[in-house]
Structures are given as C-alpha cells and as structure tokens.
Amino acid sequence: MSYFRTRIEAIGGAVLGTSRAALELWLVYVGTIAGIVRGFSRRHGGRGRPKGELVRQLHAIGNRSLVFIIVTLGFIGMVMTYQACLQLGRVTGDYSQVGSQFLRLLISDFGPTLSGMMLATRVGAGIAAEIGSMKVTEQIDALRMSGVLPIDYLIVPRFIACVVMTLMLTVLGSMVMYAAGGLTAQYSFGVNPSTFYDLSFVRGRHLVLFVVKALAYGAAIPVVAGFCGLRARGSSEGVGWATTAAVIGSSFAVIVLDFIISAVALFLADGDL
Amino acid sequence: MSAYIEFRNVAKAFSGKAVLRGMNLAIDKGEVMFIIGTSGVGKSVTIKHLIGLLRIDAGEIWFDGARVDQLPERSLAPLRKRIGMVFQSSTLFDSMTLAENVALPLRKHGKLSHKDALVEARKRLAQVYMDDYADRFPAELSDGMRKRAAIARTLALAPDVVLFDEPTTGLDPVSARRVDRLIRELADTLGVTAVVVSHDPPSIFGIADRVAFLYQGIVHVVATPDALRASADPIVQQFITGQSSGPMETPGF
DSSP: OHHHHHHHHHHHHHHHHHHHHHHHHHHHHHHHHHHHHHHHHSSSSSSSOOTTHHHHHHHHHTGGGHHHHHHHHHHHHHHHHHHHHHHHHHHTOOOTTHHHHHHHHIIIIIHHHHHHHHHHHHHHHHHHHHHHHHHHTTHHHHHHHTTOOHIIIIIHHHHHHHHHHHHHHHHHHHHHHHHHHHHHHHHHHOOOHHHHSOOTTOOHHHHHHHHHHHHHHHHHHHHHHHHHHHTOOSSHHHHHHHHHHHHHHHHHHHHHHHHHHHHHHHHHTTTOO | OOOSEEEEEEEEEETTEEEEEEEEEEEOTTOEEEEEOSTTSSHHHHHHHHTTSSOOSEEEEEETTEEOTTOOGGGOHHHHHHEEEEOSSOOOOTTSOHHHHHHHHHHHTSOOOHHHHHHHHHHHHHHTTOGGGTTSOGGGSOHHHHHHHHHHHHHTTOOSEEEEESTTTTOOHHHHHHHHHHHHHHHHHHOOEEEEEOOOHHHHHHHOSEEEEEETTEEEEEEOHHHHHTOOOHHHHHHHHTOSSSSOOOTTO
16 A cells, blocks of 8 residues: 555656646746846846846857857758758659758748757756856845846846847758758759759748747747756756756757647648648 | 744755754844854754745744744845845856945845946945955955955845854955954944854854854754853764764764
C-alpha cells in the first residue's frame, strides 16, 4: 500500500509543481506586458529600467547573434536545397519548382522557425544565465529592496529587444537561406537563377504568417528564459540548471507556437496555405 | 509594552526540511541585536522574513505595532523604505556606477529625479568615504569598498532599521572593524535599530547590545555579550569558543 501511496504522491507532486510553474510563467508574461505599459506611462524612463538598457539589449540580442544566424541559416538553406534537388532528380528530374516552393516554405515556416530555434539557444541561454546569476547572488532581492520590480528591470528591456531583433534577424536569415539555397541549386544541379528565384507563389498571407511567427517567437524566448532565470536556486549549479531549462523551454515554446500558429493559419485559410 | 520588532512562533521549511520551528525573538528600538548560530540554522532566513523577501509558513511578524508577514508584495514598498538591508554579497548592480547604484532607491522609493538622485547619492557615498569612487563600476573595486557602497545604498533612504547579513564576511580585519564602527555609530547617533547576522566574534562581542543564539530552529538564548560569554550552557560555550567536539549537533558533520 505504502508503495502505491508514495507513487501517487510523487505523481500528484509533479502535477502540482508543473501547474504552479505554468501559472508562474503566465504571471511573468502578464507582468512583462504590464511592465511595458508602465514604462510608457511613467516619467524617468520607466519603473526601474536603467538608462540605455534597451539599446544595450538590442545590441546583445541582435548584433551579437547576427553572424550565428547568418552562418547557421545559410548552411541549412544549402543542405535543404541540395536534398530537395537530389530527391527531385531521382523522381522527376524537373527542378523548375524547387526555388518557388522552397521560398514558399521558407516564408511560411522554415525561416521564422529555424531562426527562432537558433535564437532560443543563443539568446535564451544568455538571458537565463544573466538573470539566474543575479538571483543566486541576491541582486534580485536587492532590486526589490530598492523599490524596483525585477520584471520591469530585467525582462521588459530584453522582451522589447528580442521581439524587434527576432523579426529583423529572421528577415535577414531567411534572405541568406534563400540565397544560399539558390547558389547550391545553381552550382550543384545547374538550376538557372531566374528559375530558382521565382517569387510568383508567394502570397500576402505567407508574409503575414512570417511576421506573426517571428513576433511570437521573439516574445516567447525572453519570457521563458527570464522565468527560468528567476527560478534559479542555490549557486552556480542552479544557474546551470536554469540555463539548460531555458534552452529546452524556449526551443519547445518555438515548436509549440509554430504548431499552433500554423494550425490557426490553415484553419483561417481553409487549408489553402 | 510590545517590542519594536517581534517574531512570534515563526516556522519555515524548504522542500519539507524545517529550518525555523516556532522561533520567538523580540528586538527593541535603537538596539544592535546580533543573530548568531551555525551555518544553515536560519539566521539570514529570519531577517529576510521581516521585509517580505521570504514568506513564513506559520507564526507572526510584527514591526512597530503592525503585523507585516501577511502584506502582499505591492504593499511592501513603505516597509522596505523603513527597513533597509545590506546583503551578504554586496549585490551592487554591475552595469551601474556606484553613484547610480546608490541613486536607484532614491529614485524609486524617494521619487527623486535622476539628476537629483545622483547628487544625493554622492553625499551618501561621502558618508562611507567612497565619494572619490562614485563614477567607478563595482567590478573595479575591492570587496571592502563594494560593501561600504552597499551600506551607503541601504542608508540612502535613512531607514529606521538596517538588517546586516554577515557584513564583515570576506573583509580584512581593519575593514571589518570599520564596518562594525559604522553599525555602532548608526545606532548611537541616528537611533537606527540594527539587526546583524554574523559569525565574527570580534563584531559580536565588540558592538552588540544583545545577542540571539539560534539553534535547531529556535532562539536558544538571548543575552548581552558579557552574559553570553559567562554562560554555563555547554552548547553556547561550544559555539563561542569554536570547539569542534561537544554537545552541539551540526548537520553535515
């Protein structure tokens, strides 16, 4: 009996813990949105946001991720196009649709989602490590004692910077991915660039989907990573756990959001996406 | 007459492990009260409860005639304006200069403009002989300097009570005694109530008015430094003489 009771208690504890974590994550998200509103409504540049912090975060999240995004998405574009041409060559030998279909997929899914995944690892880890370190060294308690809301001070500038920079990096990364794919198709399979770079299949709804996904990922990554950082406990080991959790959680958030947004878009477009 | 600060039957557990088990402690206005005890006994946890950085599981905490343990986070700002805390690690913000660090509570609690807060911050830094370093970043300073700047930040709002969490840990003896003197002067000249968590015998026996010895989740004894030194209690004697063997149970050893 005691064995079953222990197991049931363990399951119950895990469910309660997960529910509590989900509620706390939601509160961080709501607090961040409220913090943005407070920032606009207050004098002296928001409630506790240090001077120049937004610019610093735009640089840290955007500029410092630029090379990483360009290189990784460039290589992914090359590999995807190579594989697509290889399979088409085996089946039909007709490469005329490769570029246009690749672009459609790139805009509606691969561009924002792969950029989001890459940023979830680089930016998510950085945010969680920074906030987690502040948590375990009591700097967040010191902020609260100074009358500053930690979410306003730490997460709001990162949230704004991440939303802006994710959109910009996604645009840039997708362009590099497309260009790299075109070059691969041209030099490996002899596809004419004018055939590959064909924009005729792109519709307005694809662009809307692109922007919505990029903005959603840009909003999710700092909230999840910041939440993980705020939950850090103990010492450096706790910061390590928080960083790992942030990378997993942010990546998972990108995948889940991709699924939800794609499903909603398919529903709204009557399956014709 | 009730005490200025009072902990009544306070209990706290972390992950099912009890740290405080019905702790009682009364602190008078203007006194320098030291809380001592072995590592992990709940000294820092005790003082963090007073300002809502941690929440108690059971019991009551009273400050200046009002119960404070049930205040929601948004109602804690006035309390945190009256009770300052100097943390164990100096907790200065790395991205800000010393002046900006000290100015932060003045802007948020004191509602001063950025410019006025910086002017006021330099005055506060001068009180701890750190005004020459006002434009430096924390990473450019020694531990002792950072600690003094952290004290200046805490004192910026002229609090009624200051909580010190191991203020002399990691400092050289000269810097440690300077911090001790500053704590004593706060009480003697400004009437500030100081609650100090410490392991440092020269501090304890040098500046404390009273000492609360925390053991096994409760206050084992409260006494003046002289009475503590003369105590016949073997547990107290083992702690203050620092003997490794004796009746005291120390988790992990």
